[in-house]
Amino acid sequence: MSHNNDKVLAENKLILLYIIDKVNIQISNLQITKIILENKFMNYFMLQQLLNELCNQEYLSCEIVDQKAFYAITPSGKQALGYFTSHIPAGIKSLIDNNITIIRNKIRNETFVSAEYSSENENDFVVSCQVREDNFSLINLKITVGTKNDARRICENWKKNSQTIYSEIIESLLKDRT
Numbered sequence: 001m002s003h004n005n006d007k008v009l010a011e012n013k014l015i016l017l018y019i020i021d022k023v024n025i026q027i028s029n030l031q032i033t034k035i036i037l038e039n040k041f042m043n044y045f046m047l048q049q050l051l052n053e054l055c056n057q058e059y060l061s062c063e064i065v066d067q068k069a070f071y072a073i074t075p076s077g078k079q080a081l082g083y084f085t086s087h088i089p090a091g092i093k094s095l096i097d098n099n100i101t102i103i104r105n106k107i108r109n110e111t112f113v114s115a116e117y118s119s120e121n122e123n124d125f126v127v128s129c130q131v132r133e134d135n136f137s138l139i140n141l142k143i144t145v146g147t148k149n150d151a152r153r154i155c156e157n158w159k160k161n162s163q164t165i166y167s168e169i170i171e172s173l174l175k176d177r178t
Contacts, residue, residue, distance in 0.1 A: 012042050013050050014088050015096075017059060017073060017081045022100045023107060026063065026070040031107050039095065115158035117151035120144070125151035129158040131166055139166055 019035060020027055029051070036047050051071065054060040059077030063070045073081070085093075117127045125145050131138045145151050158165060 009050070010084075011087060011089070012046060013054060013059075014081065014084055015041055015092060016047075016050055016054060017077050018085065018088055018093065019096055019103075020060065020071055021073045021078060021081055022096060023104050025104065025107060026072050027107055029069040029071070032071060035103060041092065113159060113162045115155035115162075117148075117155055119148070127151050127154045129154070129162070131162050139169070141169075 016032070016036075019032065032051070033044065033047060036042055037044060042050075051060065051062075054077070055062045055071075057076075058074055059080055060071050061074050063072070112132045113130070114132075115127070115129045117125050119125055123146055125148055127143050127145060129139070129141045129143075143154070145154065
């Protein structure tokens with residue numbers, strides 16, 4: 001029984017390394033959790049334990065940004081993955097390979113589009129909306145609104161429609177006004 005458990009743990013570590021390697025960008029804890037749970041690769045507690053172990057073994061690096069953990073594969077992790085990729089079940093590997101572009105685009109969009117608000121006082125809420133491309137900020141917009149509901153709606157709309165809103169702002173700013 002113990003041998004079988006060890007095999008499952010090793011396989012799950014390889015799946016994590018494989019996904020993070022294939023994504024090829026830093027991935028947040030929430031993002032990797034969504035991928036793992038949506039595909040039922042393992043349970044939440046196993047995932048968190050294995051992420052921690054892979055970081056301790058220096059197969060993954062973990063960077064904390066804005067109080068969020070972001071993971072990337074290390075050279076040691078790539079090397080280990082190279083040796084043992086064949087131990088990942090073909091069906092799981094195929095599922096990851098077939099969906100990696102969708103996963104990567106979803107992660108990029110979540111990572112590079114942000115919207116949040118904070119309360120200045122009971123009648124003023126500052127909304128910060130941003131679109132980044134790599135480490136370059138395309139737009140960083142801060143506005144103050146009078147209600148928490150307005151602040152929430154702006155954040156939701158920005159996250160869903162940031163490309164369209166960005167284009168509309170640029171178009172409006174470039175328009176000749178006489």
